[in-house]
Amino acid sequence: MKTFDFKSGAKVMVDENQIIIERSGGKSAMKGLFAGRAMGQMAIKMSALTGLIYYADYLVICASGLPSPNDFKITSIPEIKQYPNCVVAKEQELEELYQYLKGFIKQG
Incomplete structure (x- = not known):
């Protein structure tokens, strides 16, 4: 399982079967509470x-x-950022996750 830890407090864990988005870390949970963003875990x-x-x-x-x-x-950007399947972090941090996940998208 490959883990991506973001400074925002979010964590994304990826293996060949699932993607787990975790926002239960202190910083992410507090930001989520004030922004109305989804918290907890999502698989x-x-x-x-x-x-x-x-x-x-x-x-x-x-x-x-x-x-x-x-x-x-x-759809406004702040609304999109509240989706439970949206990961918010700095661009440089997200680039690695994007490139990694892109390899799992089925071709054809």
């Missing part, structure tokens, strides 16, 4: 992974049955 099956949206300081992990911004014109 996503790798077989459900459909895509990734990576932009500046957030990464949305798109998967079957999870919320995804259908139209960026009507």
Whole structure:
């Protein structure tokens, strides 16, 4: 299992079967509380992974049955950052996670 620890307090653990997003760390939990962001843990099956949206300081992990911004014109960035399947961190930190997850997206 590969683990990504972000300065924001979020942690993402990835193996061939699942992605676990954990926001129970002190800093992330407190930020989440004030921002109205989802807290706790979330598990996503790798077989459900459909895509990734990576932009500046957030990464949305798109998967079957999870919320995804259908139209960026009507969805504001602060709303997207509150999705339970969105990881918020510094761009340089997210780049490594994005590149790693990109390898799991099924081709074809």
